[in-house]
Amino acid sequence: MAAFGIRQIALPAGTLPAVALGSLVLLVIAAASDPLAKRRVPSQPPVATVAPDATVVAIDRLLADRRAVAGIEPAGPTDELAILRRLWLAVAGTIPSLEELRQFEADARPNRLDAALKGLLADRRSAESLAQQLALPLVGDEKGQFIVFRRDRFTAWLADQIATNRPWDDIVREMVAARGLWTGTPAVNFVTQAAADGVIDADRLAGRVSRVFLGARMDCAQCHNHPFAAWKQSQFEGLAASFAQARLSPVGVEDDPRRVHRIDKMSVAAAAMPMMVGGGRNVPPRVPFGEEWLGSGGTHRENLAAWIVHPDNRRFDRAIANRAWGILFGKAWHEPVDDIPDPGAESSSEDLLDILGDDFRAHGRDLRRLVTVIASTETFRMSSTHPLLEAPEDCDSVTQTWAAFPITRLRPEQVIGAMVAATSLQTIHQDSHLLTRTIRFFRENDFIREYGKVQDGQGQSLPATIPQALVQMNGKFAREMVEANPITATGRIAGMASDDTARLDTAFLVALTRRPSTDEREALQALLSEAPSKGRGVEDLMWTLFNCPEFCWNH
Amino acid sequence: MSLLPSLLGSAVARRSLLLSSASLGLSFALPALSARAAWSRGSERPRSLLVVWLAGGPSQLETFDPHPGSPSGGPTKAIDTVVPDVQIAADYPGIAAVLDRFALVRSLVSKEGDHERGQYTVKTGYRPEPTIIHPAIGAIAAHELPSPGLQIPRFIALGAAEFPSRGGYLGAEFDPYRVFDSGHKGQNLVPHVDAERQTRRLAALATLTRSFESGRAGAVRRTFHEHTLREALTLMSSDQLAAFDLDDESESVKAFYGESDFGRGCLVARRLIEAGVRSVEITLQGFDTHARNFAGHTAQAQILDPALSALIGDLEDRDLLASTVVLVMGEFGRTPAINPLDGRDHWPHGFSCLLGGAGIAAGQVIGSTDPDGLSKMPSDPVEIADLTATVFRALGIDFAREVATPIGRPMKLSGGKPLARLLADAV
Numbered sequence: 001m002a003a004f005g006i007r008q009i010a011l012p013a014g015t016l017p018a019v020a021l022g023s024l025v026l027l028v029i030a031a032a033s034d035p036l037a038k039r040r041v042p043s044q045p046p047v048a049t050v051a052p053d054a055t056v057v058a059i060d061r062l063l064a065d066r067r068a069v070a071g072i073e074p075a076g077p078t079d080e081l082a083i084l085r086r087l088w089l090a091v092a093g094t095i096p097s098l099e100e101l102r103q104f105e106a107d108a109r110p111n112r113l114d115a116a117l118k119g120l121l122a123d124r125r126s127a128e129s130l131a132q133q134l135a136l137p138l139v140g141d142e143k144g145q146f147i148v149f150r151r152d153r154f155t156a157w158l159a160d161q162i163a164t165n166r167p168w169d170d171i172v173r174e175m176v177a178a179r180g181l182w183t184g185t186p187a188v189n190f191v192t193q194a195a196a197d198g199v200i201d202a203d204r205l206a207g208r209v210s211r212v213f214l215g216a217r218m219d220c221a222q223c224h225n226h227p228f229a230a231w232k233q234s235q236f237e238g239l240a241a242s243f244a245q246a247r248l249s250p251v252g253v254e255d256d257p258r259r260v261h262r263i264d265k266m267s268v269a270a271a272a273m274p275m276m277v278g279g280g281r282n283v284p285p286r287v288p289f290g291e292e293w294l295g296s297g298g299t300h301r302e303n304l305a306a307w308i309v310h311p312d313n314r315r316f317d318r319a320i321a322n323r324a325w326g327i328l329f330g331k332a333w334h335e336p337v338d339d340i341p342d343p344g345a346e347s348s349s350e351d352l353l354d355i356l357g358d359d360f361r362a363h364g365r366d367l368r369r370l371v372t373v374i375a376s377t378e379t380f381r382m383s384s385t386h387p388l389l390e391a392p393e394d395c396d397s398v399t400q401t402w403a404a405f406p407i408t409r410l411r412p413e414q415v416i417g418a419m420v421a422a423t424s425l426q427t428i429h430q431d432s433h434l435l436t437r438t439i440r441f442f443r444e445n446d447f448i449r450e451y452g453k454v455q456d457g458q459g460q461s462l463p464a465t466i467p468q469a470l471v472q473m474n475g476k477f478a479r480e481m482v483e484a485n486p487i488t489a490t491g492r493i494a495g496m497a498s499d500d501t502a503r504l505d506t507a508f509l510v511a512l513t514r515r516p517s518t519d520e521r522e523a524l525q526a527l528l529s530e531a532p533s534k535g536r537g538v539e540d541l542m543w544t545l546f547n548c549p550e551f552c553w554n555h
Numbered sequence: 556m557s558l559l560p561s562l563l564g565s566a567v568a569r570r571s572l573l574l575s576s577a578s579l580g581l582s583f584a585l586p587a588l589s590a591r592a593a594w595s596r597g598s599e600r601p602r603s604l605l606v607v608w609l610a611g612g613p614s615q616l617e618t619f620d621p622h623p624g625s626p627s628g629g630p631t632k633a634i635d636t637v638v639p640d641v642q643i644a645a646d647y648p649g650i651a652a653v654l655d656r657f658a659l660v661r662s663l664v665s666k667e668g669d670h671e672r673g674q675y676t677v678k679t680g681y682r683p684e685p686t687i688i689h690p691a692i693g694a695i696a697a698h699e700l701p702s703p704g705l706q707i708p709r710f711i712a713l714g715a716a717e718f719p720s721r722g723g724y725l726g727a728e729f730d731p732y733r734v735f736d737s738g739h740k741g742q743n744l745v746p747h748v749d750a751e752r753q754t755r756r757l758a759a760l761a762t763l764t765r766s767f768e769s770g771r772a773g774a775v776r777r778t779f780h781e782h783t784l785r786e787a788l789t790l791m792s793s794d795q796l797a798a799f800d801l802d803d804e805s806e807s808v809k810a811f812y813g814e815s816d817f818g819r820g821c822l823v824a825r826r827l828i829e830a831g832v833r834s835v836e837i838t839l840q841g842f843d844t845h846a847r848n849f850a851g852h853t854a855q856a857q858i859l860d861p862a863l864s865a866l867i868g869d870l871e872d873r874d875l876l877a878s879t880v881v882l883v884m885g886e887f888g889r890t891p892a893i894n895p896l897d898g899r900d901h902w903p904h905g906f907s908c909l910l911g912g913a914g915i916a917a918g919q920v921i922g923s924t925d926p927d928g929l930s931k932m933p934s935d936p937v938e939i940a941d942l943t944a945t946v947f948r949a950l951g952i953d954f955a956r957e958v959a960t961p962i963g964r965p966m967k968l969s970g971g972k973p974l975a976r977l978l979a980d981a982v
Binding site for chain 2: 389
């Protein structure tokens with residue numbers, strides 16, 4: 001698939017100018033179509049509304065009850081464009097381009113937001129963005145052993161699964177039990193992420209399984225019994241033993257029935273060295289609960305996979321529900337995202353993760369539906385302003401009751417995605433020219449190298465750092481994005497818009513997905529009128545928009 | 556001040572008091588010059604940490620623990636040093652002449668033989684755990700040591716590094732400020748426009764910040780967005796940035812450090828420490844010699860030896876060594892056995908480091924390895940966690956202090972115990 005093919009091309013830095021030149025030509029041609037002009041959209045068929053359905057109603061009621069008990073009024077609804085921006089950031093990792101905004105505004109149907117989400121979820125970009133977000137907890141952010149671990153293949157494979165809306169339990173089953181080469185059967189990279197010095201570290205895999213698929217940090221029990229939860233060291237060892245048969249061979253990951261899980265005090269790296277062998281004890285595969293859900297007749301990994309996704313294993317559904325909530329809101333329902341409370345004996349309508357988890361299971365573990373349900377809740381469509389958010393000391397009461405949409409920092413790839421979307425006016429997507437996509441890929445890598453990555457399970461409420469602020473203000477990428485030239489929004493807004501009012505309107509729309517207020521218009525007018533040229537003026541405006549908190553923080 | 560605790564609520568509570576004082580403008584109110592180490596003398600100064608990171612796993616046998624003529628020794632020769640009866644590899648005449656400024660540990664042991672996990676273990680003193688990222692010792696030094704009046708970052712990493720140090724649970728603000736091209740001001744410090752346009756831009760930015768604050772002023776203040784921008788702008792215009800570039804260093808001084816990026820980095824490191832930076836890490840890559848180990852290590856020595864010996868001499872001449880802890884090491888050593896490619900592989904048992912400067916009992920050797928390469932365990936083994944605790948003790952940091960992670964898990968700065976033998980003021 002070409003889209004992913006480019007990720008394997010190691011272009012030397014020197015070839016970029018030629019690439020840039022090529023795409024410039026293409027974009028100039030594209031620019032001739034005047035993306036600033038409003039589009040006429042042919043009348044569209046009505047879209048069946050997914051919400052409000054019973055699950056959305058149940059969630060809204062649960063949260064309304066909680067706020068009532070706490071005596072906190074909910075924020076009012078926000079406007080549609082703000083919701084559209086949130087949807088894009090969550091699902092596609094970027095903001096809507098001007099082209100998409102025009103299309104949205106031209107859509108006269110009452111449920112155009114639902115339609116937009118439906119279209120967005122069917123879009124390849126969403127599959128790629130969601131795959132990236134899920135790959136972080138699934139395979140971590142360590143580089144791993146390149147010889148046997150290919151993160152890019154894994155992420156591309158995951159995007160393919162999401163793009164075809166394959167049920168989550170099927171995807172997970174394949175990851176846990178797959179056999180073959182890390183290149184040809186990309187799902188096995190879930191297993192080879194844990195390879196070190198030619199040996200697969202079963203403990204690391206058991207840790208992943210417990211955190212990502214069960215929402216429990218059972219791996220703390222690797223070294224000691226968990227101080228708070230019920231997990232025992234022996235339970236963790238039993239879980240790890242399910243991966244003991246997996247080994248690396250010239251034909252990839254295989255299951256060798258003769259292999260057993262041995263516990264000794266050495267690390268994998270040390271244990272891999274032949275002279276270290278000796279001592280220790282054998283541990284058979286065991287699951288910490290729900291033994292009757294285990295598969296039978298397969299390899300240990302296949303049996304474990306059947307157990308993980310068993311319909312009675314509510315932890316599996318609750319874990320992905322919590323993650324999906326985090327993807328939509330920038331803040332998981334329970335944090336840390338991978339250490340959520342144990343489910344009660346019975347599913348409860350008072351427990352948001354049960355409501356979402358039950359719905360997810362009942363609908364064939366359909367990730368798109370899960371996202372749609374959360375995005376249809378009242379809370380997702382609330383304003384991020386609230387009287388109690390005016391004073392720093394009152395904010396917690398709002399945050400704790402989800403009485404307003406939370407303000408969270410964009411992840412690095414969202415920052416870059418948003419800047420690229422804002423400056424390109426038209427959408428960069430699967431069908432965009434390969435060169436355009438290549439440029440975006442390299443820029444993204446450079447930017448993230450300097451900007452840094454986020455850690456899974458870390459909230460997005462932490463402040464940015466000084467180097468991050470510097471990259472965004474003064475970095476090379478930022479300059480390219482802001483510069484007035486024929487391929488950037490700046491150049492085209494400066495050149496094509498009819499007057500400064502239109503320039504302000506368009507710049508605000510592309511960067512902030514809204515139009516300026518009267519006050520803002522008055523205050524920012526000088527930026528354009530006092531500048532030595534239109535181009536310089538719009539550059540200054542775009543720079544300001546890219547560095548303001550409204551751009552950098554999801555709201 | 557009564558506003559502070561609530562203002563720093565929940566997610567930002569762990570941002571240190573240092574930061575909150577900065578947010579009140581206090582740190583900028585102090586005269587910039589007070590950051591300069593030169594204000595007080597030698598050991599009276601606030602201490603700094605300088606980590607010279609030899610990335611890839613330097614061979615102990617080709618650096619500080621040669622065994623010439625033994626089955627493991629290979630062709631590497633040894634030379635005498637200023638420390639009686641102690642020899643190091645012949646490629647290091649410069650360091651041989653200043654070895655008495657260091658304690659040489661030849662018996663470090665780690666349990667991680669993979670680069671990524673090994674560097675994590677050695678840099679943090681903890682083995683990797685899936686649910687937490689421990690801060691590197693450089694980040695802890697920056698977190699724990701006061702740096703009044705400093706406008707440039709407290710923790711600076713020079714040179715490209717495959718696995719950069721991290722602030723971990725202390726927060727991203729304790730990630731090092733990374734300079735990829737030593738000898739020049741860090742990247743992204745100069746605005747793209749002239750002062751007039753920059754002023755207009757910043758005024759417009761203030762307008763947009765105020766309008767975003769409407770209806771959520773408290774929440775927006777808790778993002779620290781504007782505060783961080785202000786700190787960045789202060790950095791951009793700080794005179795202290797001069798520490799990053801070498802324009803006012805003479806050609807002879809530069810030549811002394813060697814014509815290499817690493818050499819320039821060592822000189823910059825000295826300047827940064829002089830300017831009051833609490834923690835500097837400088838990386839030299841290229842020690843992962845699975846093939847052609849001996850030629851590879853000789854090439855590395857030609858970079859490392861002049862730069863490190865010049866750095867030690869320079870720190871001493873400027874009376875900075877007495878306030879600076881210098882640690883020279885990599886993620887592991889290399890196998891006593893020589894592989895068919897004339898290389899050596901990863902060896903986390905019995906590898907070497909140099910530890911010198913403030914508070915360190917220099918001029919001694921700890922531990923030894925088996926010249927025949929048969930015994931894996933060195934004599935007198937030193938655990939990484941204990942080395943970390945020793946470094947903290949030498950810096951005057953309470954190594955056993957517990958810090959709460961963002962989820963409230965208490966973590967000790969070091970899980971080890973300081974080695975009294977390595978400390979000048981033995982405890």
